[in-house]
Amino acid sequence: MSKTDSLDAPPPEGLMLPVPGVDYGLLDGLLGYALRRAQNALYLDFYRTTAAWDVSPQRFAALVLIARNPGLRQGLLGQAMGLHRSGALRLTDWLTAQGWAERRDAPGDARAWGLYLTPAGRRRLARLEAAVAEHDRALVAALGDQGAALKAGLERLAWVATARSTDPHNKPRRQKP
Amino acid sequence: MSKTDSLDAPPPEGLMLPVPGVDYGLLDGLLGYALRRAQNALYLDFYRTTAAWDVSPQRFAALVLIARNPGLRQGLLGQAMGLHRSGALRLTDWLTAQGWAERRDAPGDARAWGLYLTPAGRRRLARLEAAVAEHDRALVAALGDQGAALKAGLERLAWVATARSTDPHNKPRRQKP
DNA sequence: TATTGTTATACTCTATAACTATA
């Protein structure tokens, strides 16, 4: 899997292992840092599990969204994924170039595309989804009782942080640096 | 804060809000996707809270590490953060160019640098750390009882996923796409 | 010979801005 031909997924970052002898200070106590460490580890694990498909977590999400919502508009895909229009375009370009998906005219609006998986994309995604689901189940199983609570906590955290970011009362604090 | 002069922190991604009418399929059930949503929201919230300092979460982590480990080697900083040497170099270049930190000769090894905060960097970091800690406390408080469990679950998840990635028995599965 | 850091280069991801076509 060379960097120059078919490796379109971002290269995995190195593991953020705690280095003995290094004092992490505040970081060890922060929820945000724990989240970053977990995401780093999970990203590498996802990457390893899905190596045969060369699909990043983000591209995987896009594939699932298109599969479950045939005819999805490019812009709506970007919105669901927190991307700018131009980002959704690049993402769609890649998916179509790789033969996963295709653009068709959207009925009722000549400006827009409807996105669909190709037959080959559907077949490949079925196996990829199974691998990802199995990977997730193994993780949750390894967490035991904590698994369900963790997922619920993450969803709550996303909600809480979103509320903080969206609440007009919470303007950026212009404290003096 | 314009994009072209002093905005060195990465631009915030848009919010990954659930789009009504879109079916997320598998994604809604995945721990990994919940993690991604939470990190997205938390990133934006961090960005807003620390807007006055123009320091990304990663650069903040580097500053704390240097502050708590005066004389830290550049390479060790990169190792702690999961970065390649060249990445640690760029990071250090930025920190020194912005006046946060400085390189000094490392005692006992003429090849290496020891990293130190500047006096101004120490002063600025004290306020920045206070803002970040307060931000984190507010989040945890909003989570109530779930807060502590969430942090413990994330640490466990990082450990479990790391073990999966590093276990030589868990080779990348070369399934057929 | 291995390690520390540097230089040069390339690639991914994402954004902004200006543009076209359609609504």
Add this chain to the structure above:
DNA sequence: TATAGTTATAGAGTATAACAATA
């Protein structure tokens, strides 16, 4: 005028590879 998508460009972040100096 507003929206869907495109094109062109820029910037952050990270990687690889070849290199110098030192261990």
